[in-house]
Amino acid sequence: MRVLVVEDEKKISDFIKRGLKEEGYAVDAAYDGEEGRFLAKTNTYDLILLDLMLPKIDGLTLCKTLKSEGLQAPVIMLTAKGTVEDKVAGLDSGADDYITKPFAFEELLARMRAILRKKEDRTENTLQISDLVLDLIKHKVTRAGEEVPLTAKEYALLEYLMRNAGSVVTRTMISEHVWDVDFDTFTNVIDVYINYLRNKIDTGHKKKLIHTIRGRGYIIKE
Secondary structure (H helix, E strand, O other): OEEEEEOOOHHHHHHHHHHHHHOOOEEEEEOOHHHHHHHHHHOOOOEEEEEOOOOOOOHHHHHHHHHHOOOOOOEEEEEOOOOHHHHHHHHHOOOOEEEEOOOOHHHHHHHHHHHHHHHOOOOOOEEEEOOEEEEOOOOEEEEOOEEOOOOHHHHHHHHHHHHOOOOOEOHHHHHHHHOOOOOOOOOOHHHHHHHHHHHHHOOOOOOOOEEEEOOOEEEEOO
């Protein structure tokens, strides 16, 4: 999952970005409304965390503008303004949720998961292909009942593959959703991580789940 954080307070932005990366999210950051609009229109994001009080373009205006321009990604407002009127204004601008600062990071993660499940019309907390199971809440992966230890980036890559099970995903699609804006698309990092996953997921099992589609990309299927 790729997330855009639009927050002008760098300390808060860095805190959120670091925490989300530790959870396996790819994260880009913008520090004013203009930069946020540029990134939101240039890249594909699964979710946007948007501060209300921003320089150049405020959060309410930015949210309304992006939604009017066809933004599909859900938006969570992050702000110190906590009155009922402020929340109503945020939600009326097109935001999907509203969190008042200060907030517990665990609550932010829970709200993000809830919105992403709603976006994808999912109610389950696990993804499964054959005997491979990914727990979206505990960030735990098992194959044939045995836990598979993964790094945060390996987990994020596997989750993206499993959310698109049965469909070919290209290297470009993977880079857009699993890595951030600074990712060098000319490296072989994606191939390296696919091999990491193969070694951990398929080695020792007769049924191979991760496949390379020559000239196109990768697919995970039974």
